[in-house]
Amino acid sequence: MSHRLEPLVIRHTHRLPAPSGPVGQGGVAARQFDAALMSVGFKLSAALLERLSGLTEEAVVATAARTLETVREMVGDHVRHNAYFIDFPAHVPDTFEFWMQCITEALVDDTSRDGTLTQLRSGIVDLLTLPSYGNYQHAYAEMLAAHDELIPATGDRTTVLHLGDSADTEVTALYLALAGSTTPLGTEGLRDLAVLAGHCVEGPQPDEIPVRENRAVINVARLGAGADLLVDTVTDVLRLACALSDGDMTLVAPTRLRSLPRRTRRALLAALDSVVAGAPDKLGDVTAHREAFKRLGERLHPHEFPRWPRAAEVFAVARGELKAPSFDSRVEALLRTHDITGAARLLTAAPGKLFRSLDRLLRTCLTQDERDAVVAAAEQVAPRVSARVLLSVREHLHNRARESDERRVFVNRLGRAQVTDDVRPPVPEAERMRLIAALDTEMRRRLPVPGRLLIDPDILDVALPLSGKATTAGLGVLPRGSLSPVDGDLLRFFVHWKQTERSTDYDLSALMLNASYETVVWLSYTALTSVEGEHSGDITNAPDGASEFINLRLDAVRGTFIVPQVNIFSGEGFEEAEESIFGFMLRDAEQRGRPFEPRTVRMKSELRGPGRVALPLAFVRGNDGRWRAKWLHLYLRGNPAWNRVEENRVSVATLVRGVVERDYLTVRYLIELMEEGATGTALWDGTTVPDGPVTYIGLERPDGLHPDSLVITPENLRALIPG
Known part of the structure; x- marks a missing residue:
C-alpha cells in the first residue's frame, strides 16, 4: 500500500x-x-x-x-492563523473608536482622502473603502512575536x-x-469510501451494504475494474449513473447525467435487465423518479442493445407507455378510501415504509380495531426493519409525547433547517407506549452480548449517529443533538477560509441568549468588545487565507446559551471556497499563548453546507452552572450577501430552541439495553485499565487496553448500531 x-x-x-x-x-x-x-x-x-x-x-x-x-x-494547524488585532485578545478597541481610527488614517492617505471626504459629506462611510479596514496590518511572524508562549495545562487536549x-x-x-456502515455517511465519508473502494475492489467485501449511497460509490469502483455490479433495484442503477456524473446519489436533487462510454452503457443496461427479469414488480419503483429515468434512457440508448429487452421496459414505464403502479400509489389508494387496516397489511411487504408511516396511520385511525391492526403489523415486521429506522422511529415517538402546539424543526440531508408550527394531532398514548416497548424489545434482542462493559461517562449524552449526511468530518465532531462537557475558563472560536477565485468575506459572530432564547448581547465585527469577551477584527478578503476569532470568559457570560455562527457577508459559499473550517478551543485563564494554539483545540470541522449562515453548535449552561456543547450542524439559507448576526437573531434562536429542547436518542439508551446481558459494568475513571478484554465505549480509547477489547469511540460510533 x-x-x-x-x-x-x-x-x-x-x-x-x-x-x-x-x-x-x-x-x-x-x-x-x-x-x-x-x-x-x-x-x-x-x-x-x-x-x-x-x-x-x-x-x-x-x-x-x-x-x-x-x-x-x-x-487546523496546517494554515497560518493571523489576527487583525496583533495582540488579540488584549487591547481590542471599542468598535466606534476603531472605525474612527480607520477613517482618520484614510484622510491622511493621499489615495483615499478625496473619496473618504465625499462619503463623509454624504453622511455614510463604507468601511470597505478604507485602506486600513479588513486587511492584515502586520505579518504573521510579527503577530507571533507579540504573544507569550502557551503555558501547558493539565486540561490541554491529548489525542493518543x-x-x-x-x-x-x-x-x-x-x-x-x-x-458496511448501517448509517449513511457524510460527504467526506463517501469521498474517502470512493478512494478505498478503488483500492479494495478485488479484496474482501462486506457481507451487506445496507446504505444505497455506499453501494453506488462501490459500484463506480467495480465498474472501473470490470467486476459485477451490486444492484437489486432499478433505483440502484439510477444512483450509479448519478455517481458517474458526480451528482446527487440520494436522488433528492436533480443530476445532469453525462454521456457514457459504450462499455458503461452495456453494464448499466445489463444490470437493469437482470433486476426486472428477476422481479418484474420492481418496475413500480420507476415512477418515483420518472423524469430522472427518462434522462437516463436518453444517455443509455437502450434501442442499440436489443439483447436486454427488460431494460427497455424501465424507460417505457418512465415515458408512460407501460403501466406499472408503484407500491406507494397502491398504499395511497387504500388510504383515500380510509382502509387503514388494508394499508397496514399491504405495508408489511415493505417494513421500512410501514415504520416511517406509523405516525400518519395512527393519526388517521378512527377505531380501536384500526389502531390495534396498525400496531400489530408493526410488531410483526419489526425484526425485518433496519436498526437505524427502528431507532429513528423510537426517537420520534418519544418526542411525540409533547404538546401538539409546539414548533417542528425540519433538517434536510445537507443540514439546511426550517421551522414550522406543529399542527398534527397527537399519537394515541396507549399505542405510542406499546410501540416504544416493542422497539425496545427488538433493539435489546439485536444488540451483541458485550461481556464486561467499560464506559466513559462523557459519552453517555452523545447522540446516536442515525445519519451522517449533515455532519461534517473533523476532529472532536459529534452527531447533532449530542451534549459534551466544556471545561475551561476561556472559550475561543475560530474560523479560517481561503477563497478560490472571488473576494470572499466570512464573519465570525457569537450570539448570547437568555433562558427564554431572547438576545442578551453579541460579539461580531460590529461589536468588537463586551463584558463577555473580544472579537479579533474583521478580515474582508482571503486570497491567501484569513482567520477570525472570538474570545469568551465563561464566568462572565450573561445568559444561558452561546451560539457561534459564521455569516457569509460576500463572495464564495462554503462549498465554493478552497477551504473553510470552524472550531473552538478551551484554555485556562493564565495560559496565554497565540490566538490559535493546536493543543487547546477541542473541535475542528469543515464548513461545507448549502446555506449562507453556518451554526455548527451551541453552548448551554446547565442548572449546575456547568457549560456543555450542544451539537447543531445547521445551515440557514440567509441572504445572497451581507448576512449579519443582528439580522438573523430570531431565526437562529428558534432553531437553537428546536434542537436544544428535542430529546435525542443517545449512547446512554443503548448501553442501558446492553447492560442486561453484560457480565459487569464499570465507569472509566481515566486511570485504571482492566486486565482482560472489555467492551469500551468512550470519547477516547485508553492506552493499554487488552488487545482483544472491542473499542467504540466517536470515530466508529456507527458500529454501535446493529444491522
Missing part, C-alpha cells in the same frame, strides 16, 4: 498503520516525534513508541513527517495515536467498516 492511504486510516481510526523499515536504534528520534506531536495535542501510545524505537532513525523521521502533516491538518496492524490490514478494515 502506498502512503497515500495512511492519512485516511489516521483520521478515521486514530491508529497509525504499523511502521515498517530496517531495524535500528530510533529511540531518540521516536521521543522527538512524540514531543512534536504533543505540541499539537497528540501523543504516541506506549506500544507505538516502542515500535518506532526499534526502527532506524531515518524510518522514524519519514513516518513522523507524514504523520505530523496529517494530524496538523486534523486540528495507537499502533495499528499492517497497512493493508488497516486499509481493508476501514473499507469494510465504511462500506
